[in-house]
Every structure is written in structure tokens, then in C-alpha cells.
Amino acid sequence: MNVALIPFDTAAPSDGSGVRRALRRLPLRDVLQLAVVAKVEGTATLNDVSRELASERIGAELQRAGSPALRRRSLQILSVGCEGITTPGGWLIASLKAPAGRGFGLALGHARSAPVAMHDRATRKHIGSAATAVRAAMRRAGLDRKAVELVLIKSPIRLAGGGPHVGSTAASRGAAALGAALALGDIYESDLRDGSLCTDWRLHGFRAMAFSGTETDCCEALVMGNRRGGDPLLRVERAVLSDILDAAPLAALAAGAKAIFFKAGIGRSGAVRGARTTVLTSELPPDKQLRAAASGVVGAILGTTRAFISGGAEHQAPPGACLAAVIRAAD
Template sequence: MRTTSVGVFKIATKGPGDVSGLMRLIQQGTIDASSILAILGKTEGNGGVNDFTREYAVAALCNALAPKLALTPEAVEQRIAFVMSGGTEGVLSPHLTVFTRQQVETPPAGIAGKRLSIGMAQTRDFLPEELGRSAQIGETARAVEAAMADAGISDAADVHFVQIKCPLLTSERVEAATARGHKTATISAYSSMAYSRGASALGVAVALGEIASDIRDEDVLRRYDLFSKVASTSSGIELMHNVVIVLGNSGTSASEFEIGRAVMSDAIDAAAVTEALDSVGLGKQPEAGCELVNVFAKAEASPDGTVRGLRHTMLEDTDISSTRHARAAVGGLIAGLAGTSAVYVSGGAEHQGPAGGGPVAVIARLSG
């Protein structure tokens, strides 16, 4: 069985097109461009349908990496999994998290137990009428299983975070479906983001055995008792398939890093964040040799309009969308507990954790 070494690098950015930090690490030899498997980023757009900072960031990265890999920018986008999450409200700081993976002959001294592993897979392109429905759920489940195999993870309990970039509907895509005699789950581009995120999350839950596989179309965005504890899904206009990244711990990994997790029950669940930090030795009394790399979390305004019995106005604000409120609230909570505002908090947690809550995962570097 192959042994892999996974690297994780967090890089601050000055804007969605800023690739200078990544290029500097490549030039210094800290990162081997050929080993980059995935890049997750937070960009300072609005996180909505018209958030073009996501596409801009991917284009900038592909153009910068193309000569390093002797590929066209289009080929770079096929080779590396890019997931850009728009929206850095409140204290959230724009940044990139770069994941590398290389095969090693002999594990370094001091590496023992299960360590961070990463795997990637993609679904086929979806038809507009398949978004938010069972077709997207089933294809996502298969892609998660393929990504687990790619990561060398056989036990679902070792999967701690599944990041997915999924499509959304546009007026043109809705019209194309209608012309073929099909109805889409919604005709609203903004609402389609939630449908796509929700179906993708349910696909993760099916793949990991968190829920049964007999999900109906009408369960999406209705059966909130059905959810995944590790799914994080983000919609974008720039693709028509799902990109799936599985993060977990594996005995086949010789990485310096480890990932742990917990599940927030609501937007102010500090105990869950502390539990996730503690799972990798970074709790109230950090273990020697443990260093925080990044925190990944989902945020959502509770659908019943309350947090622990108290009314909130996130769902009623016509000036600012609820996902932006949620990112700011959860981002501030996690930043305060983690001691850094450069954390990856994504809005819209449909079927990602319990209603109003969401998964939170932490990656730490271990000294041995």
C-alpha cells in the first residue's frame, strides 16, 4: 500500500487575484507546484450568485501555476481542485489553504498513528433539472467513495471533513431545461444555491452511512433531520459538476498534520469549537508541539428564526443576506477561540450539521 505525505499551507491574500504568497513559497522551494492537489480559498466577494471574486481567484491561480506545471490554465483547473468560498464578512481574513500530496518511500521518524490524508474526485456534469435532486445526491455519494479511496481511507469514521464545490442555476440554464420539457427544482438562481448545497451534503451523508440511501427529491431543504456531520458544500456559477475533496486521517499517511472535528448545534456553540480544537491537542491547554494550521466550518441562520429561544433577524434583513450574517457571527466566534481571523467559514449549511448549526474541523501540525 502506498504511503503519502500531505502538506498544508495557509497563505494570506491581499485580494482575490493575489497569488504572490503562493508563488513566493514555490520559488523558495517550500511548495513543489507539481504536488499541489487542492486549493481552498476565502475571497472577499458577497458569496452570492454574482460573486465573481471566486472565478477571478481561480483564473489568477491557474494562470500563475500554468508555467510551473507546463500546462495550459484550462488544464491546471482540471488537475487541481479549486474551491473558492466568497464572503469574508466581519473579522474573516481572505486567504488560501494549499494542500499538497506526495508519495514517500520511507515515513519520517516520529510519525506514528493515523495522520492527515486527502483525496479528490469529481462527478459528471449535471443537467440543470438534476440540481438539488436525487441525481445529484447519488452522483455525489459515488464521488465521495472514490475520493475516500484516493485518500487511502477505508473507515468512514476517519473522514472528518468533505469539502464540495457544486453548481447553481442561472436563467439560461433554467431556460435550457424548460426547452427540453423539464422543470428545475427552482427558477431562482439564489435559491438554487441552497438546493445544490443541500443535495450535495445529503450525498456525503449517504456515502458515509450517516443516513439511508432512500432520499426523495422532496426531502431536500425540507427534512432537516437528515444531515451530514462532516459535509461542507459551496455553490458557484463557474462549473456544472461537483468537485469533492475528502479530508481525514489514514494509516497510509506520513503527514506532519492531523485533522479533528466536532459539530456546532447552533451559531454560538463555542463548546463544539473548543471540542474540535481539543481533538487535535489545541484545547484550553494545548499540547506541546501542536500548531494550529486552519479551522474549517459551516455557518447558517437557524431556519426557525431563533438561537436558543431568542429571536434573530438574519432571515428578515432585506439589505444583507442571512448567509452573510451567519458567516460574520460564526467567523467571529471561531476567530476568538482559535486566536486568528484567517479561518475558513462558509455560509449556507443546508443538511450540513443540524439545522442552524454546522460541522467544524481543525487541522494541526504535530511535532512528532
């Protein structure tokens, strides 16, 4: 497997010019699967249409560049919110046809679950759907559980039907994260209870970053890892940060980084290293504050504003911890 990694910037959610230029650099006839992973500027509220505008434009560019078949082989992982010093944009990440090789490097695959009914969202069935999507993506990537370094997973939001998780982006992310952890063997089915979601913080993975969205009705997973037969020119690497100020693990990922992913979290008390903050108590939504803060941390340590930064690490890491990952050039 060869992998193409092509960056692009956007001037607005509806701007497709960067994606169009990136697609021109892609050998479309050789594409097995394509993922468009991007940060979109917008308010990130439930009624924000920025993600829909971006998704529609990207879909149109995919169809223009290739065909409906290319669009069917593609997956969009879009996350709204570029607070701080994050440059809106992202990457095309594509698996390409290549002669079978024995080199060790990056491999990837993506998959979707069946639609998750509204009344099943933020329940055990939602968690199971996420696990199904991750397992299917692993098969397409040719990766076993131990070889998976990073899962990016998009998850639908419960918008109706009553219950404690209606309108909760946190519950959407948490269900996806628990499903990914289940698929990767980081937690077990016997660990889960009907009320575990967003209550039992002992349950978490450490290899998945989860994102919620109103534009999807299913779980959509992109899985990346390193294996024999992968692209020997690229690697994916990941680190767990004890908190948002834990610079050393992030700095260790810097060399040769070509794409950067960061999931920002904070403990349930809102404190960082024992000091009170107002992240969870001010008039500003916590996710916005976390994205802004993380953009400064990532920018200072890695020297770039181009990073996929998301807030809300529910069940994705130990409470208060953050995740970071890079696709980098192989040594």
C-alpha cells in the same frame, strides 16, 4: 503519504502573488494531488465574478509553476464572502509522494463527478453525482467511511429549467451535502425521496461542508481523514456545535490548529437558544450575517482572522447546528 499545508493571503480576487509564493514552497515533483482551498472577497451573488477572477488567476499560477499536468492534478475549492473579520486567502493542501509508512496521520484525496446537466441540478441525480465524487475521493485518499473526518465539496447551481430550486445556492449546497452523507453512510438511499431536498431536515450528515458556485458544472470533493500510512505530523479533527454560540467544541480544536474550517448554520425559525434574531428576516442575506457572526466567534476563541468560514448548513448538520474542523499538528 506526506501532506504539505501552506497558507497564503490575497489582496484582491485577482491577486495571485500569495499563491505564487506558496507554490514556490511546494516540492512540485512530489505532488500527487493538490487542493487550493480559499475564501475570496466579493458579494457572493449569482452574478458576482470574484470567484471566476480568483479561479482564473489561481489556474494561471498553477500552470506557470508546474505544467498543465499540475493543473490537471489540482482542485479549487473557492468560497466567496469574507464578511466580518475574515482575512481573504487560504491554503495549498497537497498529498506528496513518500515511502510507505506505518505512522498514523492525515491523508487526503480529491475527485470530480461528471458534469451535472442543468435539468438534473437540485434533483436526485445531483445528489448521486455528489456521492460519486466523494466515493472517488475516498479511494484516492485510501480512506474508508469511518476514517473520513471532513469533506469539502463544491456544487453547481441550477440556473435555468424551472422548478422550485432555480437560482438556489441553498439547494446546491443541500444536494452536495446529501450526496456526501450518502457516500459516507450517514444516511441511506432508502431515506431519500424526490422532494427531500431542502424540505426534510431530518436528513443530514455531520462530516461535510458544502459550497455552491456558478463556475463549476460538476461536483468537486476534497476528502480528508486519518489513517495508517498518512502524514504522522498532521491530523484532521472535527466537531459539531449545537449552535453558533457553542464555544466549547470549537475551543477543544484550538491546540496546534494550522487550518480552520467553519460552517455556520441557524435553525429554521431564526432563533438562537430560544431568542429571536433577524438573521432570516432582515434585508441582509442570511449567509452574509452568519459569516460575519462566525468570524467573530472563531476569532475570539481561536485568536485568528485566518479561517475558511462559510454560511448555510443545509443538510450538513442538525437544524441550527454548525460544523468546525481543523488541520492541526499531531501531538
